Amino acid sequence: MTAKVNRIGLPQDAYKGGKSTLCPGCGHDAVTASLIRVLFESGVEPWRLAKMSGIGCSSKTPGYFSSGSWAFNACHGRMPPVATGAVVANRTLLPLGVSGDGDTASIGLGHFVHALRRNVPLCYVVENNGVYGLTKGQFSATADRGAKLRGGEENTFEPVDVCTLALELGCGFVARSFAADKRQLETLLKAALSFPGTSVLDVVSPCVTFNDHEGSTRSYAWGREREHPVVEVGFVPHWEAPEVEIPAGEVREVPLPDGSLVRIRKVEEGFDTADAAGAWRRLREARARGEFLTGLFHLATGRPTFVEGLDLVEEPLALLPEGRLRPPRSALEDALDGLTP
């Protein structure tokens, strides 16, 4: 019996990585598992995928999937600029950033914001557990006000909300999911990977060791009890996508440039994924009330990506031969002429 293969003839095992060294039950491992399936089902060429991360338990996970891909496990918080440089050097890469809430919202916040501002082609997944897992459970900047650590310490600050912050920066793909909500998570991952600019997917991913207790607002129990998807999302890959139809009624259909199609069905009355300001208001209200909204909050295509704005040749800069990198002798002569008084 041969294993099932995907569109490009690879079995799902081709998308596996090394054995996880995370704590058993860690939400991040669930996200990894979803990624493996999603990459397989999407038929991503492993060598095109560039796995980018920072430092943290979450940032280790690129070691645990798609070992046929290159990975860059950068310094703490510095993944976005490294990913930016990589995709500029080779625009055919598909950069997937996996980061944590500390990596993204504490030390790396400035870079995160600037990547969003530039609309760098980058699928940015935040495995958000509200704590620094790897350094043993201090609050991160996304911890909710009033959340409690195992020892009882209470967080007194407002969180950095990755999703409303992404809306603030004009991000065209803003979503939140839950590590335990496999179906939704995988659909969102597929859509996020197909989005041309920066897509932000904030995944509540419980830290079973340091933040899965009562009083936590990132525990499995908390998430299971409260998850409230505001929309239901469907994703039709480009090789299956029908001709685009005009969105009607409760369903919004958004074609992505690669030919795939995102189908958004409202669950919550009045939630409009085209309206960033509406989403912003709704998410803030939800936070104030302790609600846990998930789904695709905002989807807007058409904004040029950072790489598009650079007006580059089609071939990856990294692969240009000497003849296209070093200008001819006449160019030097011209330059020198300009320097002759």
Added chain:
Amino acid sequence: MTAKVNRIGLPQDAYKGGKSTLCPGCGHDAVTASLIRVLFESGVEPWRLAKMSGIGCSSKTPGYFSSGSWAFNACHGRMPPVATGAVVANRTLLPLGVSGDGDTASIGLGHFVHALRRNVPLCYVVENNGVYGLTKGQFSATADRGAKLRGGEENTFEPVDVCTLALELGCGFVARSFAADKRQLETLLKAALSFPGTSVLDVVSPCVTFNDHEGSTRSYAWGREREHPVVEVGFVPHWEAPEVEIPAGEVREVPLPDGSLVRIRKVEEGFDTADAAGAWRRLREARARGEFLTGLFHLATGRPTFVEGLDLVEEPLALLPEGRLRPPRSALEDALDGLTP
């Protein structure tokens, strides 16, 4: 003839500083002039004022006012943490941060956001000219999409909007003004200085040398043509403030903890300074349309400041005598006992 003196018996000259070395006509000098008047009129004790800044033409301005105050002209982008440390060490200080758009929104963005998140007692003034003045006029992160440099280069990125970003972070005092709108600017500065947590005042302050041309969206002409105050703000200092009245109709009166009073009169129908989400939507629309809104966009009191959350003794930590800093011998004995197996 004796010079007019303020509430604490100081003449306006006491709030002057060294001679400015900025370009004649620079918007920052106008802000400095306003600050001198505001500090004088507010009767601020110069030694309580801590002038904090980063690096840039704007960040130099603390040299040009209130030479009787201490100043900390930090590294590029690092003013917020330094101010945080200073006000924690001495909670009786009145930290006034003066920064530029590059200092705040490019290199210093992470710290800016985290200061806001913590609600550090800090009046944060951004002298926003859309460029790096001191390094000769490159676009900063607040430059509007479509804005042009003198040489014609066009900015293709969305700006970091200091005001909507402050709203995003839950800031309770979010305002924008214009260096040339002296009256509004000074009222807002007074109110901002009285606000207990972080107050953000984004001042469009033209760079006459590098960003005051046609095509700029931070020029004097641009500002003068388009300025549209959404509210009119009045400030009644605590020593003049009447008993608080219940806000009614078009005027909202907000008492600040120091006893002063902010009076907000709507200019634009439907603009509600109590509604952060409304302000956020309105500011984004305005940006999309190239409008230049000014005024106090959001005012909300009641959120505890960072220093309040630390549960400190009343006296400045910096001034505690040895007897209160070094625990008694018995404490060491107790600690050592805990270390005896």
Added chain:
Amino acid sequence: MPAPNDFVLKVGTVNGSGSQTANLVLLRALFRMGVPCSGKNLFPSNIAGLPTWFEIRAHPRGWLARRRGVDLLVAMNPASAAQDLAEVLPGGVVVYDEPLALAGRRTDVAAHGVPFGKLVLEVCPEPRLRRLVVNMIYVGVVGRLLGLDRGELDAALARMLRGKEKALGLNRAAVDLGWRWAGDHLPAPCPVAVERPPRNLNEGRILVDGNAAAALGAVFAGVSVFAWYPITPSTSLGDALAGYLGKYRRDPATGKATFAVLQAEDELAAVGMAMGAGWAGARAMTSTSGPGISLMGELLGFAYYAEVPCVVVDVQRLGPSTGLPTRTAQGDILQVATLSHGDTRHPMLFPSSVAEAFTMAGDAFDLAERFQTPVFLMSDLDLGMNLWPSEPFPFPEKPLDRGKVLKEEDLARLGKGGFFRYVDRDGDGIPYRTLPGTPGGLGSYFTRGSGHDEFGRYTEDPAGYVKNVERIARKWETLRSALPAPEVIRAGTEPAPVGILHFGTTRWAVEEALSILREEHGIAADACRILAYPFHDGVGEFLRAHGDLYMVEQNRDGQMASLLRAANPEPVVGLEGILRYDGFPPDARSVVDAVLVGRRSAP
């Protein structure tokens, strides 16, 4: 067969399996019996699942260095069992979890399988707890084997679980079961054995890790603002500090804090907060490890040049970049010495012991405020995170040195124009400062990292600029004279043929090596322990007095030797590096071997 009380006990378990308490009970019981001992935790950079080890070394003479070779192994982890077994010395003893089937794998050791899985069922009905309780069973087994005093074992356990009565009962039962099982099944006597010494050699002593010791030192030095960002291995310093501050530094009357602990968004912010606080007059500190140090460069250069006091604790870990966060090293020395661009220099203190972690943390504050500059306490993971025995820390009798701070009344006395921030009034290079908020209208000044003259004014004038940076260089010389002299151990009255330099935790391997060299090889060696940088003249004297010189350090590039060569306008002749950079604390034999090789190859 090792002499009594001279052994290495190693426990190999799985990270996150809760063996730490069990291992500490063993160590503490040994300690309570009066046997000199210390414990090292060798753990991976993950939260659960990877191999982890605990090593206890006992030695009648109280040697504290790590020693290679294991006398008694407790093997609980399938993933590391083979490697662990290989480390056991011939004649050693192995206790292993039965399924590992280590018996017979080595003929030169005695290996005993224990059916932990079965035994735990007897004492622990709750499945969830079994993984933890198993560890206490090996405590009982090992205790019985070694001949630990049962009373001390129980007392150690009771003290550790004080206030947790239910857990205590369960754990005590597990210990007891192990104890009994060993009595029933294992041969006695065991070749690795403990004897209660005639005199309790640990009487009055404490057992503590260097991070807690430094934290205590800071508390008793009056630290008032601590800003940090978590990073292994400095995190536990922050935790300990927060704990002690909460306990000992609340106002008795109001319960309010006389301190602030600020968790920053990153290391740039952490040091920025500490600098802001130091500038405003607080005793301010941050702690971090290598990556954090690299991030703090720009701001600490500012603090050097603008003369802002603060204390930086660097708990060093292995390697460039992220490296191995849970392995020890002394590898940040060159980076810190000239951290930041331009002509920037920073003083460092090198604690070797928990007692010095305590005292030097205090000294660091005094130096920082006296010299108005960042002062680095260069600790390391070995010191910071491992347990060391110590005499109890002395209560600091010296008053805090708050340095040259002018108060309102001083300023009034000096009058207008009497105070300028960077003037060298005393000829020692140290200027006077004032604190923001000082009333009276006379003390304000402008703090900047840009070029300034002695009056604190911005200047581009070469003369004014140069005068100020030369004063700072002069201050450096004053600082040098205020730093501790090296600690020199002499073999005799005349300089010995061999001179060994070292610093920090390298001390313990060197001191043990001195005795091995003398006793086993008849080689007399002097040792010079560097306590601080810039170097005291005594270091140069030691160099000049010895021909055959070694510098023992825990890095690849011989960093301290480089610094010494760089600092010495007189040439440093014949200085050989003994370098360890695999992340494990050095042992005495390696030092001895290297010296022997050096001696042989010496001309």
Added chain:
Amino acid sequence: MPAPNDFVLKVGTVNGSGSQTANLVLLRALFRMGVPCSGKNLFPSNIAGLPTWFEIRAHPRGWLARRRGVDLLVAMNPASAAQDLAEVLPGGVVVYDEPLALAGRRTDVAAHGVPFGKLVLEVCPEPRLRRLVVNMIYVGVVGRLLGLDRGELDAALARMLRGKEKALGLNRAAVDLGWRWAGDHLPAPCPVAVERPPRNLNEGRILVDGNAAAALGAVFAGVSVFAWYPITPSTSLGDALAGYLGKYRRDPATGKATFAVLQAEDELAAVGMAMGAGWAGARAMTSTSGPGISLMGELLGFAYYAEVPCVVVDVQRLGPSTGLPTRTAQGDILQVATLSHGDTRHPMLFPSSVAEAFTMAGDAFDLAERFQTPVFLMSDLDLGMNLWPSEPFPFPEKPLDRGKVLKEEDLARLGKGGFFRYVDRDGDGIPYRTLPGTPGGLGSYFTRGSGHDEFGRYTEDPAGYVKNVERIARKWETLRSALPAPEVIRAGTEPAPVGILHFGTTRWAVEEALSILREEHGIAADACRILAYPFHDGVGEFLRAHGDLYMVEQNRDGQMASLLRAANPEPVVGLEGILRYDGFPPDARSVVDAVLVGRRSAP
């Protein structure tokens, strides 16, 4: 009276007054006449209003160092006039704006007041432009005084304002007015004078600043990703690079760019982008100055350890912290050499001339890709922002060295398991790499700053970790042998009694000093110019061959000497520092004086 063509002309004006074009016209006219000359801009760190100076030095032998003392002063700025006047040598000439009333203030110079304010009214009806046009009047005055060729003056002006016909007319009229005014009012001949040399000594030569030269070098080395954050004095490198790239690196067919210029949000991002691009296979570069270097530490330590190529240009400026951004220094050397914590080391190249800025920028890319490590081009403000004459840059004939990169077909040949990222296949310490995106499924690897072994796997195993860092140390030795030997100038066939070491732009003062020492003092001195770090063996040889040694450098702490002492296991004997750290480029006389003092005090 100075010999013809041997003088210093200094213009003191106000920053922002637009005098730069005027000064360049003077310099270029002189240059066109065939007189060896160069120009230095001494400017403040503000945009407008503070004093600024332009110095032109001419010398028949083409000395390029700054020289103390002014022969001909143009004083336009009241704020600096007194100080400027003081710098004029006895017998010198002063041209000043009449209201400054400098006449008679010194009896030993000839001072001529010029009514610029009145004159400008004659040529410039538009008030807005007068501030600028005034400058061209002094060009005319000075041209006439010096005896510049009027044709060359006009030609220089015309070339500078090519395409701006209206401005040209106005400016030409102003020059003409000054020229005529000087003819009518000033005594001739002037003691400071220009003569057209018998042979045009500038034939075929260019005049360029080092930042533009390095930018050109990068363009012709095929730089494809440049990420930066503005900072003085490196900003103009970015500007020049963007300009040249736009001109010469667009695809002829499509007009699309074969490059990307990324303005980052800060220096951490800038170097991160460069590293990401270098990792992905682009020729990547960033440029910055001291504060940026300090911020890049953590990431560049990563690049060292994970072996990611990129080029970093450090255009050094004065001082610790912000210091004086518009003053020159060589003060980042110690910081860069060991930038980042842990055992991190970085190679540096030290260009002394614009030609070397061009060639070394190219070399830096080859080295970075060959050795898979960050390579630093250590320029400085003096080189980067001042105008230097040069032979035209040679077109680089050597093909680009892209290093050990395995392509799809190489990987297929090696087969599964044939490629591991950090294995030392060739014994030179340099591993092979692959580029992300390479199809075929065989080349992927994991890049990390955490501990890894030669297979690129995460490891905490001491042996695997150590093996890899020792290979990197071996690579460093291979790298050393690939770096250029020092350039040694010998006074004779035997080593001279005096040896002078130097590097970078210090070269020009030293070479001139050599001739002064020989010609005026009869002292033979050899010179050794260090071109790169790690040091070539030739540097050690030079040290050993000389007893009386000097290191000339532009910093307070003798950084290169420190590095040399640190690097040399053999002692460095009798190395004296000749240090300049006031922000101005060193002059030959200071070097000579220091050597004379050293000689006198030598035993």
